[in-house]
Amino acid sequence: MSLDAVLARIDSDLPAAMDRLMDLLRIPSISTDPAFKDSCDKAADWLVDDLNGLGIKTEKRTTPGHPMVVGHIDGPGPHLLFYGHYDVQPVDPLELWDNDPFDPQIEETAKGQVIRGRGSSDDKGQLMTFIEACRAWKAEHGSLPCKMTFFLEGEEESGSPSLVPFMEENAEELKSDIALICDTGLFESKTPAIVTMLRGLLGEEITITGPDVDLHSGMYGGVAINPIRVMSRIVASLHDDEGRITIPGFYDGVPELSDEMEAQWQGLAFDHAAFLGDVGLSKPAGEQDRTPLEMIWSRPTCEVNGIWGGYTGDGFKTVLPSQAHAKISFRLVGDQDPLAIRESFRALVRDMVPEDCEVSFNDHGAGKASMTETDDPSFEAARKALTEEWQVPAAYVGCGGSIPIAGHFQEILGTTPMLIGFGKDDDALHSPNEKYDVESFHKGIRSWARILAALAR
Ligand code: BES
Ligand code: ZN
Numbered sequence: 001m002s003l004d005a006v007l008a009r010i011d012s013d014l015p016a017a018m019d020r021l022m023d024l025l026r027i028p029s030i031s032t033d034p035a036f037k038d039s040c041d042k043a044a045d046w047l048v049d050d051l052n053g054l055g056i057k058t059e060k061r062t063t064p065g066h067p068m069v070v071g072h073i074d075g076p077g078p079h080l081l082f083y084g085h086y087d088v089q090p091v092d093p094l095e096l097w098d099n100d101p102f103d104p105q106i107e108e109t110a111k112g113q114v115i116r117g118r119g120s121s122d123d124k125g126q127l128m129t130f131i132e133a134c135r136a137w138k139a140e141h142g143s144l145p146c147k148m149t150f151f152l153e154g155e156e157e158s159g160s161p162s163l164v165p166f167m168e169e170n171a172e173e174l175k176s177d178i179a180l181i182c183d184t185g186l187f188e189s190k191t192p193a194i195v196t197m198l199r200g201l202l203g204e205e206i207t208i209t210g211p212d213v214d215l216h217s218g219m220y221g222g223v224a225i226n227p228i229r230v231m232s233r234i235v236a237s238l239h240d241d242e243g244r245i246t247i248p249g250f251y252d253g254v255p256e257l258s259d260e261m262e263a264q265w266q267g268l269a270f271d272h273a274a275f276l277g278d279v280g281l282s283k284p285a286g287e288q289d290r291t292p293l294e295m296i297w298s299r300p301t302c303e304v305n306g307i308w309g310g311y312t313g314d315g316f317k318t319v320l321p322s323q324a325h326a327k328i329s330f331r332l333v334g335d336q337d338p339l340a341i342r343e344s345f346r347a348l349v350r351d352m353v354p355e356d357c358e359v360s361f362n363d364h365g366a367g368k369a370s371m372t373e374t375d376d377p378s379f380e381a382a383r384k385a386l387t388e389e390w391q392v393p394a395a396y397v398g399c400g401g402s403i404p405i406a407g408h409f410q411e412i413l414g415t416t417p418m419l420i421g422f423g424k425d426d427d428a429l430h431s432p433n434e435k436y437d438v439e440s441f442h443k444g445i446r447s448w449a450r451i452l453a454a455l456a457r
Contacts, residue, residue, distance in 0.1 A: 203364025
């Protein structure tokens with residue numbers, strides 16, 4: 001089984017692989033917006049066709065939401081499952097894009113060539129790294145090195161509403177020895193990384209209603225309760241002056257870092273100044289007794305993602321609004337219980353809503369944090385393979401983002417997730433002008449080929 005031949009084929013096939021990725025990027029599969037339902041379906045069809053072309057028996061499987069793509073191919077052990085998501089985030093604010101987000105371009109930049117477009121990094125470019133590695137392997141050897149299942153989702157960016165029921169219904173079919181997930185990044189854009197800690201996520205939307213209708217603030221201001229004032233007090237009360245979250249019981253289940261992990265993270269020499277400097281900031285704004293790396297990887301957060309009400313259009317309007325709204329999300333760690341936090345949060349909010357106002361809540365999903373033990377020898381095998389490709393020792397790291405399926409693999413299927421990705425910090429995930437470095441794509445494909453060879457042995 002020659003790995004060198006596979007790597008050489010990946011190198012020579014790179015332009016064609018980039019064309020295939022650009023083709024997939026042209027499909028605007030925005031999962032959260034019903035207007036793009038057909039495009040999500042089209043992206044699923046594209047992947048079904050591509051995988052079937054590789055001899056992987058693949059089907060589009062319907063769900064109440066967007067379809068899942070599931071494929072199987074037999075082979076020697078171990079049985080690997082690969083997960084990625086073909087849906088993407090909305091593109092607004094569209095005016096901040098330099099180009100059409102769904103007309104991807106290859107661009108030369110000061111840091112090298114990039115593929116620019118929505119989904120180039122999150123997650124179409126990443127998921128294609130694995131498929132391209134399989135393509136090259138199949139072309140060289142006529143078959144794949146392991147038994148494999150492909151499991152591609154179209155709702156990851158909108159909270160994966162169909163995922164748990166689908167996994168429960170198809171648990172026997174999806175069980176495998178290890179679940180490879182390509183939806184994370186390199187450490188500081190340079191060091192290959194295996195993510196072992198992911199934060200959970202809890203989403204809440206609050207609506208506070210005061211007067212029945214918007215009022216003239218000259219006639220009613222000062223007398224009538226203003227729901228935006230009420231909302232502002234509530235939002236401002238969620239953190240104290242030290243950056244700690246004030247919801248009763250919020251920190252229950254938040255573990256302190258083990259000495260071993262603390263030492264390992266210290267060894268990573270994270271560049272705090274550059275991390276904030278890259279986005280025009282300088283001072284960490286979280287819990288004052290924690291390092292920025294802890295704040296992102298191992299501490300919980302409460303963030304206001306949006307707040308609105310009253311008049312926000314051009315010009316000025318002297319209105320006293322009837323309603324105020326806020327979307328608030330919590331990143332969770334360790335054993336924090338999302339449902340207990342939701343209850344405690346709602347109780348705190350209800351307590352602060354005065355007479356004459358009403359509050360209602362909208363639930364935007366809840367998922368626990370997940371953590372992976374790395375004692376299975378396949379982790380060291382994968383780490384060695386990554387180190388060989390990137391010529392920098394691969395690191396075990398945390399990740400501030402959330403990938404709910406990692407926990408579901410453990411809980412529903414009893415399968416260990418292995419999170420490896422090649423995104424860079426400046427990929428502009430979820431933002432205008434998202435990009436994926438050609439280096440990430442190329443070396444990502446090569447990395448998977450090396451990992452497959454290592455796991456197959
Ligand atoms: N690919 C990201 C997760 C991620 C974020 C990895 C940052 C590395 C760095 C994933 O697609 C994502 O954005 N997840 C959402 C989850 C949510 C919508 C349930 C997130 O973290 O906000
Ligand atoms: Zn993603």
